[in-house]
Amino acid sequence: MDDSPYISNTFVSISVMRVCKLTSQGYVAAEFTSIDPLNTPLHIACLTHYPTRFILDHLLKSDTDLAVATENSSGELPIHYAVMDKKSVDPDIFEALIEKFPESVNHKNIDDSLPIHVACQVGAPSLYSIKRLLEINPDSALAQNDLQVPLNENDEDLDDDEHQMKCHEMLCFNWTKEDGRVLAKYETGWTPLHLAAVNGAPPDVIEAIIEANIECMHVVTNKKRSPMECAKSVVINAILNDIEMYKVQNIFNAIEVMQSYEKEIRYKQELALKAGIVIAVLENSGSYGDWWMGVAEMLPTREKVDEVLRRDRGDRFDEGDYDYGDDVWGEEKGMTNLHRAVLKKAEPDTIHKMMEDHPECMDIISTMDRTPFECAKMVIIRGLLNKDPIATLTDTFITLEIMQAYKEARDGENEEFNATAALSRAKVNNLKSRHRQVWGSKADAYEYMKHFLRMDLSGESLLGKTVTVDTDSAIQPFEFFPPANLRHVSLRLNVPVGFRRLRKALLHQRADFLKIAVYAERLKNKKIKIIPWSKNAKAMSQTKLKKGDKFSDFVGATRTISYMVPKSEIGGAHMSYETVELVEYNDYCFAVKCIIKNPDLPFGSEYETHCQIIVIDKGINTSRMICSSEMIVTGMVMDDDWQVRNSMRHRATTFFYALGEAICMHAGSDVAKEKDKETSKK
Numbered sequence: 001m002d003d004s005p006y007i008s009n010t011f012v013s014i015s016v017m018r019v020c021k022l023t024s025q026g027y028v029a030a031e032f033t034s035i036d037p038l039n040t041p042l043h044i045a046c047l048t049h050y051p052t053r054f055i056l057d058h059l060l061k062s063d064t065d066l067a068v069a070t071e072n073s074s075g076e077l078p079i080h081y082a083v084m085d086k087k088s089v090d091p092d093i094f095e096a097l098i099e100k101f102p103e104s105v106n107h108k109n110i111d112d113s114l115p116i117h118v119a120c121q122v123g124a125p126s127l128y129s130i131k132r133l134l135e136i137n138p139d140s141a142l143a144q145n146d147l148q149v150p151l152n153e154n155d156e157d158l159d160d161d162e163h164q165m166k167c168h169e170m171l172c173f174n175w176t177k178e179d180g181r182v183l184a185k186y187e188t189g190w191t192p193l194h195l196a197a198v199n200g201a202p203p204d205v206i207e208a209i210i211e212a213n214i215e216c217m218h219v220v221t222n223k224k225r226s227p228m229e230c231a232k233s234v235v236i237n238a239i240l241n242d243i244e245m246y247k248v249q250n251i252f253n254a255i256e257v258m259q260s261y262e263k264e265i266r267y268k269q270e271l272a273l274k275a276g277i278v279i280a281v282l283e284n285s286g287s288y289g290d291w292w293m294g295v296a297e298m299l300p301t302r303e304k305v306d307e308v309l310r311r312d313r314g315d316r317f318d319e320g321d322y323d324y325g326d327d328v329w330g331e332e333k334g335m336t337n338l339h340r341a342v343l344k345k346a347e348p349d350t351i352h353k354m355m356e357d358h359p360e361c362m363d364i365i366s367t368m369d370r371t372p373f374e375c376a377k378m379v380i381i382r383g384l385l386n387k388d389p390i391a392t393l394t395d396t397f398i399t400l401e402i403m404q405a406y407k408e409a410r411d412g413e414n415e416e417f418n419a420t421a422a423l424s425r426a427k428v429n430n431l432k433s434r435h436r437q438v439w440g441s442k443a444d445a446y447e448y449m450k451h452f453l454r455m456d457l458s459g460e461s462l463l464g465k466t467v468t469v470d471t472d473s474a475i476q477p478f479e480f481f482p483p484a485n486l487r488h489v490s491l492r493l494n495v496p497v498g499f500r501r502l503r504k505a506l507l508h509q510r511a512d513f514l515k516i517a518v519y520a521e522r523l524k525n526k527k528i529k530i531i532p533w534s535k536n537a538k539a540m541s542q543t544k545l546k547k548g549d550k551f552s553d554f555v556g557a558t559r560t561i562s563y564m565v566p567k568s569e570i571g572g573a574h575m576s577y578e579t580v581e582l583v584e585y586n587d588y589c590f591a592v593k594c595i596i597k598n599p600d601l602p603f604g605s606e607y608e609t610h611c612q613i614i615v616i617d618k619g620i621n622t623s624r625m626i627c628s629s630e631m632i633v634t635g636m637v638m639d640d641d642w643q644v645r646n647s648m649r650h651r652a653t654t655f656f657y658a659l660g661e662a663i664c665m666h667a668g669s670d671v672a673k674e675k676d677k678e679t680s681k682k
């Protein structure tokens with residue numbers, strides 16, 4: 001029996017080990033076959049899913065030889081084999097291994113792989129063990145091993161059981177040469193996220209690794225490839241090699257999860273840049289003329305501003321323009337309605353009906369030598385190269401699965417694959433990635449400063465008047481601790497607005513900031529209705545407590561907010577209902593917790609999104625805002641709820657970004673400064 005879960009460079013003869021033990025019930029006997037003479041019975045039992053009681057009572061309980069700390073020829077301990085158990089290691093066994101030898105979680109094999117690396121290398125069968133390994137050592141999310149994947153290795157024919165285990169071999173496709181020159185013989189430097197993504201780990205595992213340390217999204221291999229790029233490479237090469245799509249479904253899902261976190265990272269970076277611009281403007285508000293001239297030297301002449309804005313802005317990630325339209329396919333002739341439906345990303349049910357009504361269309365070739373099947377492949381490949389949201393490609397992914405099933409049923413077997421021909425038909429070489437530039441160019445900064453200055457000079461801020469006491473330094477009691485964050489922290493940001501001014505804008509019952517600047521203008525919500533607080537509604541607008549009032553009297557106040565959410569790639573238009581509770585209120589911190597329900601969405605009654613916003617006084621017209629969220633199951637639990645959790649996190653992050661962006665843009669004055677400018681001229 002081959003107990004090695006992945007390709008090994010060491011080959012030895014098979015040995016048989018026998019374990020006999022006298023118990024109160026009689027003799028217990030077991031045989032273990034191994035290709036590694038240094039494997040202990042505990043190694044094999046952990047890998048091959050022996051009964052839990054047998055491992056705990058007969059292999060671990062009287063482990064006088066310390067097998068739990070014994071290395072095999074690959075430098076691996078039993079815990080390495082336990083996390084590679086394809087049937088998922090029993091939590092009791094996992095905990096017993098750690099208890100017996102705590103250092104095992106940080107033990108590296110000959111490839112510098114920690115237990116979390118080898119677990120991810122076989123698709124992370126146990127979510128429990130991944131979470132525990134990350135809990136014990138969060139830094140392991142950033143650890144890179146020395147596993148060497150040959151870049152010139154040919155793809156092998158893999159059966160279903162082997163596919164996820166060796167999916168990383170498809171990373172080798174078309175990466176060996178550049179300008180006819182061999183660049184590298186091996187690709188190495190894999191993090192757990194790399195290995196989990198390319199080996200088909202469940203989305204929950206991808207999420208757990210990123211939550212441990214979001215910086216793992218940016219770690220690259222020696223080929224300068226991030227986990228996202230590696231996952232896309234596997235899916236693209238699977239499409240080109242006509243591998244059934246269900247085999248890379250988890251990898252496709254992993255890309256969707258990583259895109260959600262990638263968007264969150266961009267939001268954080270953008271808000272930090274915008275806050276810095278606003279601070280620079282406000283600090284020089286007394287001498288706009290000199291300051292503006294200094295900035296102008298860094299920008300093009302006004303005659304070229306429009307040209308620079310068009311050139312430097314580039315394509316945005318979140319414009320929502322992911323339908324490439326007829327102009328992209330305009331030169332292609334001889335297309336059937338099935339071709340056009342595929343290119344327009346029609347719903348899979350529509351495609352299926354068209355195939356049943358006119359099956360002959362599957363074989364019709366356009367003037368660019370493409371069948372509808374090749375068009376579906378091209379749509380997905382183009383979307384991956386252009387960094388389109390996976391949600392916009394899901395229908396085409398399902399369409400490709402339907403077409404693959406139809407071809408297999410019709411032809412009986414897959415045709416021999418020719419990678420060069422597929423590459424030509426799919427026109428991958430001609431599919432250039434759109435240059436999706438993140439916010440922060442000079443043109444972006446210029447445009448944002450111009451908008452902010454216009455609002456500041458005209459006094460259009462909806463945050464209300466500045467509060468004099470906000471200009472002082474902040475004093476916080478040493479023993480004070482803000483409320484604990486929820487499961488996922490989306491945003492930590494210092495905003496250039498005084499604490500009391502911001503508190504009034506967010507909590508006052510008649511303030512228009514939330515309703516207009518956030519919900520209406522940025523989130524595009526409609527039918528917005530905000531019900532006043534259940535208690536002390538008027539007093540929340542005061543900068544000081546009235547005589548006899550206590551801060552504790554405000555805590556526990558609630559209000560409700562309802563609005564219609566517009567249609568997006570996440571779902572159709574629907575009503576959303578928030579119950580907001582004030583959970584902290586004093587002169588140095590306030591916090592609100594929102595429970596958001598979406599009963600009109602599929603399974604909307606089964607889940608809630610909890611969001612929390614903490615604002616802390618940092619003094620000198622600056623506040624610290626910490627935003628966090630989590631998904632709570634209130635009804636039936638779905639077996640595969642990662643998409644619900646992912647979309648809810650996305651919605652919460654979008655709201656936090658809109659709030660932070662609105663605060664920065666409205667940080668200026670609510671009083672027009674035209675008179676002040678005329679006075680200064682005189």
